[in-house]
Amino acid sequence: MLNKLLRAGLLAAAALLAGCVAPPQKNVDYTAFRESKPASILVLPPLNTSVxxxxxxxxxxxxxxxxxxxxxxxxxxxxxxxxxxxNGLTSPDDIHELPAAKLREIFGADAALYMTVKQYGASYAVLASTVTVSIDAELLDLRNGAKLWSGTKQVVHANNNSGGGLLGMLVQAMVDQVVNTLSDRSYSVAGMTNNMLLSAGTAGGILYGPRSPRYETQ
Structure with a gap:
């Protein structure tokens, strides 16, 4: 029974560690993005489907x-x-329903970034405690409503509990879960996910803007 538990736990931990970062996205069509040439972006409050x-x-x-x-x-x-x-709007769901033209009128931005947080937080699975953040994003042109870009990124932060035998691994995983929760490691992992998703120059990422020295080099 102990061997079965250990084998199952190791397989689960290996699977979690292997999925630390989602695979690179496929080729992205930047035609509309290049034609739009947005210079300013309004980031809307993200929708949240996590717990x-x-x-x-x-x-x-x-x-x-x-x-x-x-x-x-x-x-x-x-x-x-x-x-x-x-204007009486506090819910991300209501804000995301506003017409693009209205957002353009209010804020004067060229484009708006719509995000959805799919996963956020720590979880405990047998021999590993992990923090997962998964975000979907879409950039829309506020001048005509066209979709300029979309992307998704998931980052899984898992601690290495390979030492100390089965009991040590179980104890360490529980300790990590407590630390992850109390110290809110999810916040720092969210920052990593945002950087990977929204930084120009990454695979499948946005293009450089007009304030960058690398503008129009992609």
Missing amino acids: DVAASAAVLAQATLPLAESGYYVIPVGVMDETFKQ
């Missing part, structure tokens, strides 16, 4: 930096949030 209520805020807080570093002017999150509140 963690903190997921949307954590992802939103770390989404603007990679876009700015990629050469775009990004509408400040505080300005976006306060503007929607002044």
Whole structure:
């Protein structure tokens, strides 16, 4: 029984570790993106289909930096949030339903980034405690509603519990789960996921914006 448990646990841990990063996306058609030439981006509050209520805020807080570093002017999150509140909009679901033309009229941005947090948080599975963040994103032109780009990224952070025998691995996994929860490692993993998904120059990622020295080099 012990051998079966150990073998099952090792297989589960190996599978989790092997999936640390989702495979690169397939070729992306950038025709509409290049024709649009967006210079400014409005990041909308992400939809959240994960079980963690903190997921949307954590992802939103770390989404603007990679876009700015990629050469775009990004509408400040505080300005976006306060503007929607002044108009009685606090739910990401309601905000995502607004017409593109209305967002363009209010914020003056060329494009809007729509995100959905699919997974966010720590989980415990036999011999491993992991933190998973998975995000889908879509960039739409606010001037005509055209889709310019879409992407998805999943990052799994798993601790290596290979030492100390079965009992040591079980104890370490439980300790890691507590630490992951109390220290909110999900937040830092969300930052990694955002950077991988929203940084220009990555496989299947967005193009460089006009504020980047590498603009129009892709």
